[in-house]
Amino acid sequence: MEHNYDVVVIGAGNGGLSAAASSAKMGLKTLLIEQHNLPGGFATSFVRGRFEFEPSLHEFCNIGTADDQGPARQLIDSYGVAVEWVPIEDAYRVITTGEGADNLDIIMPFGEDAYVDRMEEYVPSSRPSMEKFMALCKDIMDALAFIRKSSGKVDTKVMMKEHSNFLKCGGYSVNRVLKSLHMPEKAQRILCAYWCYLGVDCDKTNFALYATMLYKYLQTGAWIPKQRSHELSAGMDKRIREMGGDIWYNTRAKRILMKDGKITGVDTSHGTINCSHIIAGCSPNAIFGEMMDEKDVPEKQKRMVNARNFGGRGFVLYLGLNRSAEELGLKDYSYFIYGSMNTAKEVARAKDFNDHPMQATVCLNVANPDCSPKGTCIMSFTTLYTQDVWGDISTDEYVTKKREVAENMIRDFEEHVGVTLTQYIEEIEIATPVTMARYTLNPQGTMYSYESSDWDTLLARLMMLKDDQIVPGIRFAGGYGPRIYGYSSTYMNGDLTARLTATDIREEKAL
Amino acid sequence: MKQFNFHVKPIGLLDMLHFKKLVPNRAEKLAEGANEQVTSVYKVNRMSEFMHPATQMLTIDEIIAHDDDTKTFILTGQYIAPFRAGQYLSVYLTIGESVITRPYSISSSPQWTKEGKYAVTVKRASDGFASDWILSNWKVGIQVTTSGPEGNFYYEPLRDAGHVIGVAGGSGITPFLSMAYAIRDGLEDFNLTLLYGSCAESDILYKLELAEIEKNCDKVKIIHVLSEEKTSCYEYGFITSELIKKYGGDHPYSIFLCGPPAMYNFVDKEIEKLKLESKYVRHELFTSPASPAGLDGYEGDVQKQYVLTVKRFGEQLSVPMKASETVLVALERAGIAAPSRCRGGECGWCRARLDKGETFTPSHLDGRRMADKTTGHIHPCCAYPLSDLTIDICPE
Ligand SMILES: Cc1cc2nc3c(=O)[nH]c(=O)nc-3n(C[C@H](O)[C@H](O)[C@H](O)COP(=O)(O)OP(=O)(O)OC[C@H]3O[C@@H](n4cnc5c(N)ncnc54)[C@H](O)[C@@H]3O)c2cc1C
Ligand code: FES
Numbered sequence: 001m002e003h004n005y006d007v008v009v010i011g012a013g014n015g016g017l018s019a020a021a022s023s024a025k026m027g028l029k030t031l032l033i034e035q036h037n038l039p040g041g042f043a044t045s046f047v048r049g050r051f052e053f054e055p056s057l058h059e060f061c062n063i064g065t066a067d068d069q070g071p072a073r074q075l076i077d078s079y080g081v082a083v084e085w086v087p088i089e090d091a092y093r094v095i096t097t098g099e100g101a102d103n104l105d106i107i108m109p110f111g112e113d114a115y116v117d118r119m120e121e122y123v124p125s126s127r128p129s130m131e132k133f134m135a136l137c138k139d140i141m142d143a144l145a146f147i148r149k150s151s152g153k154v155d156t157k158v159m160m161k162e163h164s165n166f167l168k169c170g171g172y173s174v175n176r177v178l179k180s181l182h183m184p185e186k187a188q189r190i191l192c193a194y195w196c197y198l199g200v201d202c203d204k205t206n207f208a209l210y211a212t213m214l215y216k217y218l219q220t221g222a223w224i225p226k227q228r229s230h231e232l233s234a235g236m237d238k239r240i241r242e243m244g245g246d247i248w249y250n251t252r253a254k255r256i257l258m259k260d261g262k263i264t265g266v267d268t269s270h271g272t273i274n275c276s277h278i279i280a281g282c283s284p285n286a287i288f289g290e291m292m293d294e295k296d297v298p299e300k301q302k303r304m305v306n307a308r309n310f311g312g313r314g315f316v317l318y319l320g321l322n323r324s325a326e327e328l329g330l331k332d333y334s335y336f337i338y339g340s341m342n343t344a345k346e347v348a349r350a351k352d353f354n355d356h357p358m359q360a361t362v363c364l365n366v367a368n369p370d371c372s373p374k375g376t377c378i379m380s381f382t383t384l385y386t387q388d389v390w391g392d393i394s395t396d397e398y399v400t401k402k403r404e405v406a407e408n409m410i411r412d413f414e415e416h417v418g419v420t421l422t423q424y425i426e427e428i429e430i431a432t433p434v435t436m437a438r439y440t441l442n443p444q445g446t447m448y449s450y451e452s453s454d455w456d457t458l459l460a461r462l463m464m465l466k467d468d469q470i471v472p473g474i475r476f477a478g479g480y481g482p483r484i485y486g487y488s489s490t491y492m493n494g495d496l497t498a499r500l501t502a503t504d505i506r507e508e509k510a511l
Numbered sequence: 512m513k514q515f516n517f518h519v520k521p522i523g524l525l526d527m528l529h530f531k532k533l534v535p536n537r538a539e540k541l542a543e544g545a546n547e548q549v550t551s552v553y554k555v556n557r558m559s560e561f562m563h564p565a566t567q568m569l570t571i572d573e574i575i576a577h578d579d580d581t582k583t584f585i586l587t588g589q590y591i592a593p594f595r596a597g598q599y600l601s602v603y604l605t606i607g608e609s610v611i612t613r614p615y616s617i618s619s620s621p622q623w624t625k626e627g628k629y630a631v632t633v634k635r636a637s638d639g640f641a642s643d644w645i646l647s648n649w650k651v652g653i654q655v656t657t658s659g660p661e662g663n664f665y666y667e668p669l670r671d672a673g674h675v676i677g678v679a680g681g682s683g684i685t686p687f688l689s690m691a692y693a694i695r696d697g698l699e700d701f702n703l704t705l706l707y708g709s710c711a712e713s714d715i716l717y718k719l720e721l722a723e724i725e726k727n728c729d730k731v732k733i734i735h736v737l738s739e740e741k742t743s744c745y746e747y748g749f750i751t752s753e754l755i756k757k758y759g760g761d762h763p764y765s766i767f768l769c770g771p772p773a774m775y776n777f778v779d780k781e782i783e784k785l786k787l788e789s790k791y792v793r794h795e796l797f798t799s800p801a802s803p804a805g806l807d808g809y810e811g812d813v814q815k816q817y818v819l820t821v822k823r824f825g826e827q828l829s830v831p832m833k834a835s836e837t838v839l840v841a842l843e844r845a846g847i848a849a850p851s852r853c854r855g856g857e858c859g860w861c862r863a864r865l866d867k868g869e870t871f872t873p874s875h876l877d878g879r880r881m882a883d884k885t886t887g888h889i890h891p892c893c894a895y896p897l898s899d900l901t902i903d904i905c906p907e
Binding site for chain 1: 530531532533534536537538540541542543544545546547548549550551552553554555556557558559561562563593595663667668669670788789790824825826850857859860862878879880881882883886888905906907
């Protein structure tokens with residue numbers, strides 16, 4: 001049987017799902033293939049006993065309320081996917097366990113004003129600099145919208161005139177700009193607590209990137225799908241088919257077929273598919289390393305892939321507890337527990353195993369009370385590694401190492417939040433980079449694709465959209481795409497990539 | 512835009528330069544990457560492939576016949592995946608027209624994987640299809656294909672009590688045997704008291720092996736419970752709450768159960784009397800019953816015949832299906848290689864989309880994700896048809 005498509009999307013993670021949905025919606029004949037047996041990649045769920053766990057999502061950015069929709073909700077709505085969104089109340093509670101200035105325990109709310117007010121409570125006289133910061137965030141959002149519209153060709157005169165604030169800070173790191181705003185150091189550090197969502201320290205994170213991320217969270221809050229991320233992914237699957245797209249699970253892309261430098265199809269574990277365009281939800285490493293002959297990969301492309309650094313490799317401990325959140329004394333949804341407020345120090349610690357791994361921990365029931373049976377609750381504890389350290393563990397030590405890290409994280413949480421969890425553990429699951437490599441095939445099991453560090457930041461990627469396209473007919477939709485990783489970003493990436501692909505197809509036809 | 516005063520660097524023009532440098536800077540960095548073959552397979556990826564192979568090709572190296580109805584097969588392979596005592600292998604079989612899988616607990620010590628060996632023990636099931644076939648067809652030297660190690664029926668110190676009472680019935684001893692070996696070999700550290708139910712002394716599997724482990728390892732205790740034979744050295748009757756209390760001593764202990772459905776039915780009621788928190792009671796998989804007749808909530812007619820229409824990768828075909836069988840079995844009988852592992856609703860491996868029609872899933876087997884229930888997905892291994900069906904499957 002012959003299979004002919006306009007577009008084949010490889011990988012049904014967030015990026016692949018939205019790419020396939022946008023592509024099908026635009027009327028392109030679309031096939032989405034996924035090596036695993038269900039959609040979502042990281043955006044999925046798994047069941048153990050009485051509990052259905054959320055593997056990855058803490059806070060979905062850019063959703064907003066039904067009346068005041070953020071861009072991600074708009075996009076998902078535009079596909080006709082019905083998701084029941086649950087709001088998160090506070091932005092985060094951050095606890096730092098060091099001495100003196102490094103000993104903190106504070107809760108920051110969503111909402112621009114509320115955030116500034118709360119900061120003033122914790123750090124008196126931080127208000128002026130915080131207000132400047134917020135104003136700057138707004139300017140950056142405007143400037144970015146302008147840059148996006150100019151698709152790679154930015155008018156410098158307009159930039160100088162209309163977006164000078166952005167120009168003053170757009171190229172610098174978070175820490176440098178915050179300092180120049182004369183923000184008290186403590187406030188700077190509290191403000192940086194989201195660093196782990198990028199996995200890069202604030203000396204290396206581009207200010208524009210961090211500021212817009214934080215600002216979007218403050219503006220639209222954070223949301224989660226009521227029935228875990230799988231609700232969203234399953235809903236996407238349904239709508240992609242209804243819009244005319246096809247989906248094949250348990251199907252692994254093996255080779256990209258080319259003739260005279262043009263894509264002609266994909267060989268998969270279930271036969272050959274003819275197509276002229278590929279959208280990859282998987283890594284460029286897999287496409288250019290595993291699916292093409294080395295001689296077919298242009299030198300520039302090879303260098304480009306080899307130059308990138310992988311982002312954080314995740315470790316997540318999941319607990320199903322047989323007491324309710326109230327009974328356990330868990331009042332907050334999101335806890336960041338760091339050794340210190342110095343992000344560079346924290347990132348340096350994440351190079352290797354250590355007895356007190358930083359953690360981003362969530363108690364799902366605080367936001368989503370019915371997510372598990374009455375009298376129980378679900379928690380997840382995430383830490384990340386900046387190197388492939390789990391690859392050095394022998395298979396003999398693997399289970400013990402997993403448990404050791406898990407124990408350390410539970411102990412630290414119990415100690416610093418002042419609760420007892422251990423004796424209430426009814427279900428436990430531990431995912432390491434090995435687990436993530438198994439289910440998503442990401443190189444080194446990374447959950448953050450290519451690190452968005454100083455030189456490879458979102459802004460630079462967006463401005464180089466055209467230069468980055470080296471092998472015609474292949475574009476990248478997931479976290480490896482121009483708008484980087486994270487739920488909201490990967491959804492946007494998928495849509496952007498599908499629209500660019502549709503343009504490619506139109507232009508080719510016009511020739 | 513409100514102008515306000517702040518300077519990262521003093522002069523505005525430099526800012527512009529700095530901003531404009533983002534692109535050449537990145538271009539330069541990208542060009543500095545090595546002109547070498549690209550890869551996506553790193554240490555962690557190789558580890559994951561080793562630990563979770565999609566399939567394993569194994570050779571039957573040795574067969575130990577326990578009696579007419581039970582044999583242990585030693586399977587060998589060059590690089591076989593490590594496992595946690597209590598896990599199972601899903602075995603792929605082609606029997607006549609049918610393409611099927613069956614889960615078998617690994618009965619050997621996890622240590623054995625070092626030498627490239629697993630053992631599985633197969634006992635004839637009454638009206639057994641696969642077990643019958645395996646017992647008469649698996650010979651030394653034959654190649655068999657299995658999954659990697661699967662399942663969550665293993666000891667976890669962060670969750671379970673340090674004392675585990677294993678309740679085993681018949682061939683349900685196999686995962687416990689592996690656990691006992693693991694304790695003996697120092698790979699696991701917990702106290703295991705095994706209440707092992709058999710009909711008569713002659714039905715006890717691995718009697719010598721268990722006795723040998725018990726002798727050499729004070730963390731493992733074996734209590735045989737015979738239901739049809741009274742002797743002075745064994746307990747007599749069924750496994751009751753009294754018996755559990757007698758050997759369990761003071762709580763906390765965790766109870767692990769593995770055996771036939773009839774045993775679960777009986778022992779679960781006994782365990783209820785102990786009023787334990789549910790975290791202390793863990794079952795190995797229930798497998799789907801051979802017929803849904805009499806199950807809670809079942810309102811179908813098991814005599815009926817239906818048509819199952821299967822879509823896979825753009826093709827479509829129709830096969831007959833009995834109301835009394837699961838959708839998975841109907842697929843397998845028709846020779847359609849459908850994915851499956853646990854066959855008890857839990858692992859989700861068989862997940863399929865139901866396009867049209869209605870099915871019945873027994874509540875105790877329903878391990879579907881919440882959203883799957885509302886988006887029309889089923890686990891064919893435990894879904895019984897109530898009408899003609901159209902499903903979409905993606906074989907491995
Ligand atoms: C623990 C954890 C916590 C996180 N928390 C948050 C959070 O709070 N907020 C947030 O915004 N983000 C969070 N993230 C990040 C977010 O989950 C990811 O950035 C995002 O899901 C990545 O999506 P993706 O589209 O790149 O694809 P992936 O999820 O990586 O999916 C790629 C897909 O491609 C498939 N595939 C690969 N190779 C092939 C092939 N050859 N053939 C066919 N299919 C193939 C894979 O199976 C997979 O399904 C978190 C991640 C983790 C792990
Ligand atoms: S085979 Fe495991 S759920 Fe069906």
